[in-house]
Amino acid sequence: MSKIQSDDWRRSGQDFLKGVKLIAQDYFLYSSDWDHDHCEFCMAKFSMNEGDLKRGYSTTDSYHWICEECFQDFKEEFNWEVIKK
Numbered sequence: 001m002s003k004i005q006s007d008d009w010r011r012s013g014q015d016f017l018k019g020v021k022l023i024a025q026d027y028f029l030y031s032s033d034w035d036h037d038h039c040e041f042c043m044a045k046f047s048m049n050e051g052d053l054k055r056g057y058s059t060t061d062s063y064h065w066i067c068e069e070c071f072q073d074f075k076e077e078f079n080w081e082v083i084k085k
């Protein structure tokens with residue numbers, strides 16, 4: 001049984017992430033146009049700055065990031081396949 005509710009506040013239309021492959025990796029800057037990303041679910045911040053997340057799960061294009069906690073909470077529902085890097 002999943003511990004999260006169907007109306008969990010972190011849900012906000014992430015259906016596009018269902019069944020995708022995710023890469024478990026250290027955070028890196030995908031583009032020089034910005035310096036951080038947010039978890040697709042809880043909006044936790046990924047960046048090179050102290051106190052921000054330094055590791056997580058990204059889509060294969062490294063455009064979308066998911067934090068460890070949300071990954072654990074949603075991995076069964078979203079049926080993610082994790083690629084090790």
Ligand SMILES: [Zn+2]
Nearest residue numbers: 039042067070
């Ligand atoms: Zn999160």
